[in-house]
Amino acid sequence: MTTSVDIVIEICGSAGEGTISAGEVMTRFMSSKGYEIVSFDSFPSEIRGFGKCVAHFRASTETVLAPGKYTDVLIALNDAHAITQLSGLRKNGVLIYDSKPPVCHEEDRSIAGWAEPGMTAYGIPMLELANKAAGNAKGRNMVAIGAVACLFGIAPEEMTAFIERRFKGKKPKIIESNIDSFLLGYEWTKTHVSKEDPYTFKGAEIVPPEGEKTIMNGNEAVAMAAMDSGLRLYAGYPITPATKIMEILSKRLGESGGVMIQTEDEISAAGNVVGAGFSGKRAMTATSGPGFALMGEMINLAVMAEVPAVIVNSQRGGPSTGLPTKMEQSDLSAAVNGGTGDSPRVVFAPRDVVDCYAITCLAFYIAEKYQTPVVILLDFYLSNSIRNIDKPVPPDAEMCSSNVFPADEALDDYERFKITESGISPRTLPGMPFGMFVDTGLEHNTYGKPVYDGENHLVMTEKRYRKFHTMQAELPPAVETGTEGEVEIGILSWGSSSGAAEEAVRKAQEKGQRIASFHCSVIYPLPEEALKAFSRRCRILVVAELNYTGQYANLIAPVLNREVRRLTLITGLPMASEDILEFIGTFKG
């Protein structure tokens, strides 16, 4: 009797073959059944063509925090592309391939020919069955899902019901052909294939989800949180992997009275956001590395003019246009230190979909209260990763309105940039009687008028930095997991790599290691005391992140003031717990 199940499935095909949509159907279905899901899609930057698409997801009865590095089941919709995924298939993994392609493969071009001993290869005539079901090849992906359902114990009636729900609103013929393709794949496999592998969902002990659940990815969580936080303006220019945020808001922001503007470029988008922030409206933009680079000056303006702005940067491989559809965490330095002059800005990096929602709500609160740009660092994986989460609780009124207004008596001689102990200068909004002020990118005095002397510049710079000390009390604390007290190894990570670190710690602990993980969704201001305290209890410190130079390690080095071991990967894939375990496995002594 199966109880605990943890299976990593990968669907690999060519752009336009329905690879990603097949993955989405599977992940959303499994999630709806109560499985813990972590998913990751990879696709070419070209809209359509011959590029490789991979839908990778992990379905588990246990809590899972990272995509598995190694695949248990690989479904090849395109042999040439899928061959390159074979290195990630477990030695006892399952390969499902199209056994009746339109023409015989040339030598070494068939994935079945590369299956290693120990692997189980199932040939399914996907194209033939799809043609039979719908008269064309489009249903190959659904035939494959049918085969998967049969081989791994998924009830066909549950899946067909789900497909009907998922495709609701589409033409009946489309729904019918998808279901027919699925059922044909299921029945053919049932009749012709003898199961030889050990993987199954049958008998999985799923804990029924408590409370109301919702399935969403990181981008959806950010968009939803922004609307729940009172977003009034979204300005942006489409770019992978952030475009989905814009797509959602373009459809839904109007319902709550907000406006979505597609600007001519990212400079304009950031300018719109700063302008709206200046006028007292909550505003946001979302972009990726190349767009973020263009926004630099507007973010600097927001720093100097002390204007709230929320900027989402869903990171991809860089520099420049780089690797548009690959995963990387390499914009951290640009986010924290990318401004000219002493240009502090808040930088958050949520760890998962739940955190995306919470951090986005917090970002609006902090930006408005502390009159500062807040950068939210997502990444390609987090943006697209689908999770089944508790329905988020919308922010309360205090969170949705955090501007610090001046007292009436302060308006007698209103100093917009008044020097205060907290660094926060109470802010009027345009139109408020007696609240007029000058705001500029030039250094200014407390009234906002340009002043260039060094003494004033020092006072103002100190004020701007002082806000970052003040806000510390309102920022979420660092999260430590694993062994308490002194440990052999401590793993620091950030953003979406934190799930892998936590999972690695759990696995290492199960093997008796004294090990702990540290994560803080706040990148800047640095949680210095928490970092130091964690460092003190670790004999070896590891910083695990997805960039070449170790940008987080470099950022925290002055705080830690000790040697750290850097796990830096730029494979284009998210961090997996196996990456960390394999790295610490190389330590001697």
Next chain:
Amino acid sequence: MPKDDHYVIIGNGPAGNSAADTLRKEDPEAKITLISDEKSLYYYKHRVPLYTVGGCEPEDLSIRPYRSYLENRIRLRLGQRVEKVVPAEKLLYLNHMEKVHYTKLILAVGASARRLPNHAGFADHLYCLAGLDDARRVRKAMMAASRLVVLGGDLISMGFAREARKAGKEVVFILYSSLFWPVSLKEEIQQSVTKRLNSLGVKVMSDAEPVTDVRPEGEGYTLTLPDGEEMSTDLVLSFFGSVPNIRFLVGSGINTEKGVLVDHLMRSNQEDVYACGDCAQIYNPELKDYWVSVGWGNAEAQGELTAMNLLGREKVIDYQPKEIFEMDGVTIRTSWWKTFA
């Protein structure tokens, strides 16, 4: 040899592996591929009976790990069946729809279970033991079985009977003397075989063949003997030796009879196509006829020799097969034979 030579061996038994190793040793640069429709790594066939009764695990059967093929740069394609050979184009078609080009081809496909024509009506109810896939099925069936009937036999049947007895199974052996494989049992040898089986606690029936029917009944089977008498059992196993796996060669232009016909240098009638091991029928110029051999040692020797011939080092097969049959303590001495029984 040009560096783009591709030597392809079909068969992952002793002949195929011996040929592959010899080729690698003698030609370090060549591309070598070994294809087998069996999914298992090269394994000890004589341990299969022990495996069927749960006396060892699959890893105990393995002769060499996959790693050793990688280290020797031998591409191992397991679970891949060659559907068609086209010697004129030096091309193979695999069952999963892939073409493989060769410059030289060695057929070392071995043999599969021989089934008797007069058992065809109930063949579905008989378990065989020609390979590891068969063994897995037998092992699964054996777990619930306490009484077995063996029909046959052949080289492996006695080892199986011994292991089954050790595992506490009741075994009845219906001896088909005239169809014993690879040679019919003469009176004297039949007595030795019977004596040996009896000493293992196996009940031998030498006058009960051929069985005329096997039908499922309840959880087991009922056999009908020639005299109409019926016998109940949990499992019926068929051991009648093997026949070369050469059906896929039909239409290829490669000459076959019961096996692949090759000359004294193991060459078939088609250029650059060789055969060795259990699937080959080898021409003996002195006899002016083809002879066959069975057994592990012969297969290994032929694999090596075929590889040498393929490389142009002409080596003529020794007409004295090196093996004498050792069947679980019963020895059958023979030097060569012209055909399978």
